[in-house]
Structures are given as C-alpha cells and as structure tokens.
Amino acid sequence: MSNSVAEIGNAPAEPSPIATASEARLFWIRFCRHRLAAVGLVVTLLLYLIAIFAEPIAPFDPSHSSARLVYHPPQAIHWLDNGSLRPYVLASRLQRDPVTLAATYVPDPSRKVYLGLWVKGDRYDLWGLFPGDHHLFGPIDQHQPVFLFGADRLGRDMLSRIVYGARASLSIGIVGVTCSLLLGILFGGISGYFGGRIDWAVQRVIEFIISLPTIPIWLALAAALPKRWSPLTTYFCITLIISLIGWTELARVVRGRFLAIRSETYVTAAWLDGCSRPRIIFRHMLPSLTSHIIASVTLAIPLMILAETALSFLGIGLQPPAISWGALLKEAQDVNSLAEAPWLLLPGVAVAITVLALNFFGDGLRDAADPHGH
Amino acid sequence: MARFIIRRLLGMIPFILLVSFTVFVLIKLPPGDFVSNYAANLSASGETVNQATLIQMRHEFGLNAPFLVQYWHWIWGVLHGNFGYSFKWQQPVGTLIGERLGLTLILSVSALLFTWAVALPIGVLSAVRRYSIADYLVTFVSFLGLSVPGFLLGLVLMYIGVTVFGENLGGLFSPQYLNAPWSLARVVDLLRHLWIPMVILGIQGSASLIRIMRANLIDQLHQPYVDTARAKGLRETTLLVRYPIRVALNPFVSTLGWVLPNLISGSVILSIVLNLPTAGPMLFDALLAQDQFLAGAFLLLLCALTVIGTLLSDILLALLDPRIRVQ
Numbered sequence: 231m232s233n234s235v236a237e238i239g240n241a242p243a244e245p246s247p248i249a250t251a252s253e254a255r256l257f258w259i260r261f262c263r264h265r266l267a268a269v270g271l272v273v274t275l276l277l278y279l280i281a282i283f284a285e286p287i288a289p290f291d292p293s294h295s296s297a298r299l300v301y302h303p304p305q306a307i308h309w310l311d312n313g314s315l316r317p318y319v320l321a322s323r324l325q326r327d328p329v330t331l332a333a334t335y336v337p338d339p340s341r342k343v344y345l346g347l348w349v350k351g352d353r354y355d356l357w358g359l360f361p362g363d364h365h366l367f368g369p370i371d372q373h374q375p376v377f378l379f380g381a382d383r384l385g386r387d388m389l390s391r392i393v394y395g396a397r398a399s400l401s402i403g404i405v406g407v408t409c410s411l412l413l414g415i416l417f418g419g420i421s422g423y424f425g426g427r428i429d430w431a432v433q434r435v436i437e438f439i440i441s442l443p444t445i446p447i448w449l450a451l452a453a454a455l456p457k458r459w460s461p462l463t464t465y466f467c468i469t470l471i472i473s474l475i476g477w478t479e480l481a482r483v484v485r486g487r488f489l490a491i492r493s494e495t496y497v498t499a500a501w502l503d504g505c506s507r508p509r510i511i512f513r514h515m516l517p518s519l520t521s522h523i524i525a526s527v528t529l530a531i532p533l534m535i536l537a538e539t540a541l542s543f544l545g546i547g548l549q550p551p552a553i554s555w556g557a558l559l560k561e562a563q564d565v566n567s568l569a570e571a572p573w574l575l576l577p578g579v580a581v582a583i584t585v586l587a588l589n590f591f592g593d594g595l596r597d598a599a600d601p602h603g604h
Numbered sequence: 605m606a607r608f609i610i611r612r613l614l615g616m617i618p619f620i621l622l623v624s625f626t627v628f629v630l631i632k633l634p635p636g637d638f639v640s641n642y643a644a645n646l647s648a649s650g651e652t653v654n655q656a657t658l659i660q661m662r663h664e665f666g667l668n669a670p671f672l673v674q675y676w677h678w679i680w681g682v683l684h685g686n687f688g689y690s691f692k693w694q695q696p697v698g699t700l701i702g703e704r705l706g707l708t709l710i711l712s713v714s715a716l717l718f719t720w721a722v723a724l725p726i727g728v729l730s731a732v733r734r735y736s737i738a739d740y741l742v743t744f745v746s747f748l749g750l751s752v753p754g755f756l757l758g759l760v761l762m763y764i765g766v767t768v769f770g771e772n773l774g775g776l777f778s779p780q781y782l783n784a785p786w787s788l789a790r791v792v793d794l795l796r797h798l799w800i801p802m803v804i805l806g807i808q809g810s811a812s813l814i815r816i817m818r819a820n821l822i823d824q825l826h827q828p829y830v831d832t833a834r835a836k837g838l839r840e841t842t843l844l845v846r847y848p849i850r851v852a853l854n855p856f857v858s859t860l861g862w863v864l865p866n867l868i869s870g871s872v873i874l875s876i877v878l879n880l881p882t883a884g885p886m887l888f889d890a891l892l893a894q895d896q897f898l899a900g901a902f903l904l905l906l907c908a909l910t911v912i913g914t915l916l917s918d919i920l921l922a923l924l925d926p927r928i929r930v931q
Contacts, residue, residue, distance in 0.1 A: 438622065441914055443906050445869040446887060447630065450903060453891040454634040536753050540873050543755060544888065562759055563877070569766045578756040585751035 257521060260598035267594020273587035281396040283356075288390035289368035289376065291352040292553055298324065299385035301571040302335055302377045307345065318342040319376055346370040380573035382561055388573060391553055392580050398554035400584065402469050402538045403531035409473035411527055414480025419511055421481070422488025429485075436478045444475050448537065452546040461552035468547050472537045476530055483526045487519050521599035528592030532585040539581050555581050608922055612915055620908060624682070627903040628675045631896045637667050638691045638894045665691055678900065688897030692890070697901045701883070705905055707776060708875075708882040710794075711801055712867040712909075718806035719813060719863065726810070727817025728849060734822060742814060749811030754870050757804045758877040776801075776880050801874055805867055813863070817852060824848035857920045864913030868906055 251259070262268055280287055305319040320337040327334065351365045351372045369376045379388035421432035451471045455464055491497060492515075500514045541547030542556025543563070550557065555577040561567065562574035636644075639661050643653045662668055666677065681688055687697035730742040776797045777790070824830065825848055833843050875884030883902050890899035 438619070441619075441907075441910055442623070442626075443869040443872075443910050444866075445872045446903055446906050449872070449888060450627075450630040450891055450899070451633070453888075454630070456635060532751070539753055540755065543753075544873065544876060546892075559756070559759075565762050565766050568759065568763050572763055572767075575756070575759060575763070578753070578759070581756070582748070582752045586747060589747055589750060 257598050261594050264594035264597055266590045267597070270587040270590030270592075270594065273583065274591050277396060277584055277587065278400060280393055281400045284394045284397050285354040285356045286362060286364060287366045288387075288393040289351065289365050289378075290387040290390045291354065292386060292390040292394045293551075294352060294386060296375065296381075296385035299375055299377070299381050300333075300383055301567075302375070302381035302385065303571075304380040304388075304573055305337070305377055307378070308342075311342070311344075317345045319345065319378075321374065343374045343376055344370045345376065379576050380571060382558075382571070382574065383567060388558075388576055391558055392555070392577050395553045395555045395558050395577060396580065396584075398465065398548060398552060399535055399538060399556070399581070402465070402472070402554070403535045403588075405466075406469045406473040406476065406534040406538075407527050407531050409470060410477035410480055410530065411523070413473070413477035415484055415516070415523070417477070418481035418484030419488060419516075422485035423492065423507070423511055423515070425489070425492075432481075433485075436481055439475060439478050442475075444537075445540070447475065448472070448541060449544070449546065452541050455546070457549060461549060464548060465552065468538060468541060469534075472534050472541075476534060476537075480523070480526055480530065483522060484519065487522055488515060491515050491518060521595070525592055525596035525599045528588060528595050532588040532592075535581065535585060535588075605922065609919060612918060616911055616915065619911060620904075621679075623907045623911070624679055624900075624904050625675065627900055627907065628678065628896075630903070631891075631894070631899050632671060632674075634894060636894065637662070638665065638896065639667060641894050642691075665689075678897065682901075682904070687901040690890070690895055690898040692893050692895045692898070697898050700886070700898065701901055701905070704881060704883050704886055705902075707880070708868065708871060708884075708906075709909065711776075711798065711805070711871055711875075711880070711882055712864060714798060715802045715805035715809065715867050715871070716864060718802050719809035719867075722806060723810035723813035723817060727814045728821060728844070730814065731818045731821035731825065731852075732844065746811040746814045749807045754804055754808050754874050755877045757807065758801070758874050761800060761804070762878070775878070776882070801871065801878055801880060804874060805870055808870055809863055809867055820852035820854075821848055824851050854921070857917060864910065864917075868909055868913075872906075 248256070248259070302322070305322070307317050307319055309315060309317050311318055319342075320339060321341040321343050322335040323338045325334050325336050326332070345367060346369075347367050348364055349368045349370055349372065350363055351368045353361065353363045355361050375387075377387055377389070379392065382388055382391070417432050417436070421429045448471060451474075452468060455467050459467070497510060497514060500510050505514070538547055538554060539556035539559065542554050543559045545560055548554045548557050558577040559575070559581075562578070568574060639658050642661075643658055646653050666674060669677070678688060685698070687701070689695070690697050690700055693700055726742055726746075730739040733739055776794055778793050778797075827848070830843070830848055833847060834840075838846075871880075871882060872884035872887065874880070875882040876888055879885065883906060887899060887902040887906075889895075890902065
C-alpha cells in the first residue's frame with residue numbers, strides 16, 4: 231500500500247487496469263460476469279476433454295458384450311470400507327423368479343469389487359495410434375465387471391458407451407458448425423458486401439431454405455443415405471446434411487453486420503488505399519465480426535448436436551457399430567425395454583447437459599460480444 | 605391491406621412450385637426406387653422375386669419415365685387435386701393423408717396456443733421481476749426446455765405411463781375410437797390424448813419465446829413513456845398491460861412465422877416416438893420405402909403449411925404495425 235502511494239507521488243498515476251485492457255481482455259471480463267456462462271464454459275471444456283480422451287477415460291471396451299449381464303442395473307459406489315476410504319461396489323448375483331422366470335440382479339454383500347484410479351483393464355489404441363491398457367478408473371481386478379450406469383441389452387457397459395458416444399456427438403457439432411460457418415461467411419459476406427441484386431438473390435435463397443420445415447427435409451436427405459456405407463462416410467454425410475440447413479442463420483448474422491460495417495470510415499479508407507475486395511472483406515471487415523460470429527457459432531453447435539441425436543435416434547443417422555448418443559438412445563425407443571432398464575435414457579441426460587452448457591456458454595459470449603448490452 | 609395480401613399470395617405461387625421441385629428431387633435422391641426396395645425386402649424375407657413382375661410393376665407405376673416427365677405428371681396431378689397413388693398402401697394418396705394432415709394441424713395449432721398461453725405471462729413475470737428468484741428459475745427452466753430434445757421428453761413420459769399408470773400413453777385415440785367415424789365422443793377422446801404431445805411441443809416452443817418476451821419487455825420498461833404514465837399515478841398492472849406489453853407483443857407475432865414451422869417439424873419426430881396418427885410416422889415410412897408420391901405429398905403439404913404460417917404472421921404483423929404495410 232505504502233509503495234503505491236510513493237509511486238503516485240513520483241511517477242504519473244497508473245491507469246486502472248480496465249482503461250488499458252485490450253479488446254480481448256475486456257471481452258473476457260464481460261464474459262466472466264455472467265456466472266452461468268462461466269460454468270457452461272467449464273462444463274463444455276470437460277465434455278470435450280472426455281470426448282478427446284475417451285479410450286482411457288471409459289472404464290471398459292464399449293463393444294465388450296456379455297450375455298450373462300444383460301440389462302444389469304447401475305451399481306452404487308460405496309466410498310468407505312470399514313472406516314477407511316476404499317471405494318467398492320457390490321457384485322451381484324443373478325436370481326430367477328421361480329414363477330415368472332424374470333431375471334433380477336441382487337447385490338451380494340459378501341463380494342466386494344474394489345475400484346481404483348489408473349488401473350489396468352481392456353486394451354485400446356488411443357486415437358487408433360497409441361496402444362494402452364490403463365484406464366482413468368475401474369475395478370482393480372480387471373476381470374470383474376462394474377456397471378456404474380448399468381448395462382444395455384447385450385450386457386455392454388453404458389458408462390463406457392456414453393463416453394465413446396461423446397466423441398461422435400460432440401465432434402459432429404464442431405465439424406457441422408465449421409461447414410455452416412464457411413458457407414455462412416461466404417454467402418453472408420458476399421450478400422452484405424455487394425448488396426444490390428446479388429444480395430437480393432442470396433436473400434431469396436436463404437429465405438427459401440429457412441422456410442422449409444427442417445426435420446422432414448433432414449429425414450428425406452438422411453433416408454437417402456445407403457445403409458451399407460462405412461460409418462465414417464455416413465458420419466460426414468450426416469454432418470453435411472445438418473450443416474446444409476444450419477448455415478442460413480449464420481449467413482443472416484454476417485450479412486446484417488456487414489451491411490452495418492460497410493459504411494464505416496475505415497472501410498472507405500481501405501478502399502481508397504486501393505485494397506482489393508477480398509482483402510477488404512477478409513482483412514478489414516471480418517475481424518470486427520469475430521466476436522459475433524463466435525457467439526452465433528457456439529449457439530449453433532447445440533442445435534447440430536440435437537439434430538444428430540434425433541436422426542440417429544430414428545435410425546437414419548449413424549448406424550450401430552458407430553456409437554453416438556442418438557444411436558444409444560435408439561435402444562430406448564422400445565417402451566418395454568425402457569420399463570425394464572430406465573438407465574437406457576442416460577445418453578439423453580448427457581445430451582441435455584451438453585446442450586445446456588453450450589447454450590449458457592453461447593449466451594454469455596453473445597452478451598459479452600454486444601457492447602451495447604450493459 | 606388487400607393489395608398487400610394479394611401480392612403476398614401471388615408471390616407464394618412460384619415459391620410453392622420451387623418447393624415441389626425440390627421435394628421431388630429429394631425423394632428421387634436415394635439410389636433405386638420403390639420396386640427395387642420392394643424386391644430387396646422380398647428377398648430378405650426369403651421369397652423368390654420374379655423379374656418379370658418387377659418389370660411390370662415399374663411399367664405400371666411409371667417409374668421408367670425420365671425424371672422430369674415423372675415430375676411433370678406428378679405436379680400436373682397435384683394441381684388438379686390428385687396427389688397420386690401410394691405404391692405401398694395401394695390407395696390414392698389423398699385418402700391416406702387427409703386425416704393425418706388434419707391431426708398434424710390440430711396438434712401444431714393447439715401446441716402453438718399452449719406455447720403462447722405459457723410463454724406470455726411467464727415472460728412478462730420474469731421481465732418485471734428481473735433478477736428475482738422467480739426470474740432465475742424461469743431462465744433456468746426455459747434453457748432446460750431448449751436443451752432437452754422433445755423426443756426424450758416423450759420417452760420419459762412413456763416410461764412414466766408404463767411404470768406408474770401401467771398403460772401406454774402413446775397414440776391420439778383409445779383403441780375403440782381408432783377407426784371409428786368422427787363423433788362427439790371421438791373428439792372428447794382425442795382431447796384426452798392430445799394434451800401430452802401438446803405439452804411436450806409447447807415446452808419446447810415456449811422456452812425460446814419466454815426469452816424473447818423477456819428481452820423485449822425489458823427494453824420497453826425503461827422507456828420514458830413508462831415513467832410518465834407511472835408519474836401520472838396509473839396503477840402498475842394497468843400501466844403494464846396498456847403500454848409496454850402491447851409494444852413488446854409486436855415481435856412476438858412476428859415469431860409466428862418460425863414457431864409454426866418448428867412445431868410442425870418437431871411434431872414429426874415426437875409423433876414417431878409417441879406413435880401418433882399424424883403425418884410424422886407415415887412420412888417416415890414412406891421415405892424409407894421410397895413410396896414417392898406419398899412422401900412427396902406429405903413433404904409438399906408440410907412445406908405449404910409452413911409458408912402459410914409465415915404469410916399469416918406477416919399479415920398479422922402488417923395489421924399491428926403500419927410501418928410494415930408501407931414498405
């Protein structure tokens with residue numbers, strides 16, 4: 231404290247950090263003021279980390295099936311064992327009802343399966359490149375099954391499947407948004423920069439696409455994909471289909487901002503300096519749009535994730551060997567299996583959390599990008 | 605006003621024609637056709653496929669003609685009120701889709717009314733009591749409504765129906781009214797089933813409308829005219845209803861243009877999950893079976909409904925706001 235007083239006496243007063251903060255820093259300060267948005271950012275980052283490192287994070291191989299563990303219910307973690315911190319789950323015994331022959335799993339208090347961090351388990355290839363066999367957490371005895379989120383109709387671990395599903399579901403959001411962003415910036419930029427007839431034509435095309443009912447059109451396009459295509463091809467086609475419709479909103483945002491910026495003096499200055507049109511568009515006009523574009527993009531990702539989920543849920547998106555949240559939810563389509571195994575809805579919870587986090591995050595970005603907001 | 609409406613109606617004609625062409629391209633996009641699909645299904649179930657029959661079927665259905673000729677035949681029929689013939693159901697498309705489209709419309713419009721009935725008061729409340737507990741709660745719930753896919757809500761409701769009430773909540777009619785002719789009892793039965801999809805669709809739609817209403821009203825609440833009215837001693841509720849809410853309603857109407865298409869769109873997947881006798885499930889089946897005229901009629905009519913929804917919202921907006929009429 232005394233130090234700063236002395237400094238004020240000698241040197242010119244130090245300006246407040248806000249006054250000298252860069253544009254990016256101001257943006258960040260505004261963003262952090264929106265608490266829910268900050269939470270959304272953290273959750274989003276965590277989810278993408280899970281998607282990137284799915285192999286070591288998932289406790290088991292997601293396609294490892296076991297006929298004797300069909301629809302195994304979720305097991306609760308017991309944290310304390312005789313007063314010390316040693317998490318375990320109770321192994322279960324299969325019992326058959328003598329009358330109805332219905333199978334039920336009964337926890338067996340005498341058999342404890344201890345859980346550990348970074349334990350040896352199923353072998354995997356991280357990103358198909360680096361072989362490994364250690365998992366972030368799992369049973370210490372790698373031959374014991376543990377179902378924290380239950381098992382599906384083939385006795386596969388739901389938790390591992392949801393973790394792997396994050397990869398397809400979350401990346402479709404990013405890839406799809408990149409495609410629609412390119413289309414949106416291209417057409418929105420052209421429309422907003424040139425104006426006149428070109429603007430009129432592009433706007434009619436956008437209005438035409440917007441006025442089509444999205445889901446029936448998606449259904450028609452996705453139904454057109456042959457079922458025997460490889461999962462990767464299907465994945466890219468589905469992404470393309472989703473982004474073909476998603477770009478229009480972005481194009482409208484970009485166009486509106488372009489029209490507003492076009493008459494700014496610095497654009498005129500660049501023009502007088504003899505800059506070419508592409509240079510004016512991409513070097514001078516686009517950077518001032520970035521914050522808006524980022525916000526719109528973040529808000530478009532959840533829509534893409536929901537679209538993929540819906541298509542895969544109906545069975546015309548990603549096909550079974552591929553795992554995505556929508557494809558997992560397809561298993562829950564039948565009411566009878568749902569009544570038997572309600573944990574089949576858990577991928578839906580994952581979708582809801584992701585979309586919620588992205589929406590809060592995007593909302594915060596949009597507020598921070600708008601200088602007139604506060 | 606009449607000129608405005610007529611001009612918009614005339615503008616719709618080329619638009620619908622363009623839509624019909626796009627729709628036909630979409631349907632013809634998958635490789636193969638109905639007959640090859642039919643043959644694949646037959647051989648999959650182990651039956652022998654007679655090539656001569658297939659050739660004859662193709663000839664009968666007119667699937668050998670070039671694309672543009674097929675389109676021309678189809679659109680010419682549609683212009684004369686003939687939507688073609690469903691290969692799969694062996695019935696004229698018109699008789700198949702009539703009731704289903706009607707039910708889709710009933711479902712979408714009732715969901716729209718429900719959306720407005722919910723979103724309007726809640727939006728006003730959360731704007732007036734800004735940053736209160738109620739506002740935070742509403743904000744959170746409406747974001748949740750945006751985040752949960754409609755079909756997931758449908759699945760949860762089906763699960764609750766089966767486990768708690770022990771009955772299937774899907775469908776729009778009880779079994780005894782399924783194929784019964786329309787009567788008062790059938791309408792009552794419809795209303796008893798309609799509320800489930802209506803509420804699910806409504807939750808989805810109202811989530812975004814609440815946000816819009818809140819933002820609009822907050823913009824208005826700090827205008828000088830509100831302070832003036834308050835200074836003159838107007839009661840707070842009278843003041844709210846008479847001035848700022850009326851102004852804030854304006855953009856509310858303009859959202860009709862995309863709320864209706866969204867509802868129709870959303871109802872397609874929800875209908876498949878809840879097995880509703882609306883357009884959704886039949887359209888889906890027709891697309892998978894490449895039953896081209898049935899799928900085409902559904903897609904075309906759904907698009908037309910969307911366009912009409914946009915037109916209605918434009919007309920309503922023009923009635924409310926004189927500035928738009930002038931343009």
